[in-house]
Amino acid sequence: MEEKIFFRKDDDMNIKYISVENSIAEWADKKGILKRWDGLNQYTLNRWIKEMRENRSFSMYVINPTHKLVFINLEGFESFLRWKQKRTK
Numbered sequence: 001m002e003e004k005i006f007f008r009k010d011d012d013m014n015i016k017y018i019s020v021e022n023s024i025a026e027w028a029d030k031k032g033i034l035k036r037w038d039g040l041n042q043y044t045l046n047r048w049i050k051e052m053r054e055n056r057s058f059s060m061y062v063i064n065p066t067h068k069l070v071f072i073n074l075e076g077f078e079s080f081l082r083w084k085q086k087r088t089k
Contacts, residue, residue: 027071052080
């Protein structure tokens with residue numbers, strides 16, 4: 001994995017930016033989930049996140065630090081989808 005590091009100077013403060021493009025993420029916001037799961041739309045994702053919050057087995061995979069911001073654990077989301085799949089059979 002090639003790591004790209006950029007330095008930027010703002011108001012006498014050095015900001016170090018490290019690209020995480022090739023890293024393995026554990027959590028994602030809604031945009032990240034929609035990018036990873038091609039074909040999933042915003043409406044369905046919102047319904048599923050609500051369903052995850054209401055289910056004790058999956059509520060730990062959804063974090064809401066503010067009323068507008070949500071993070072979803074990627075492995076937990078996949079487990080939720082596999083659980084939903086088993087229920088539909």
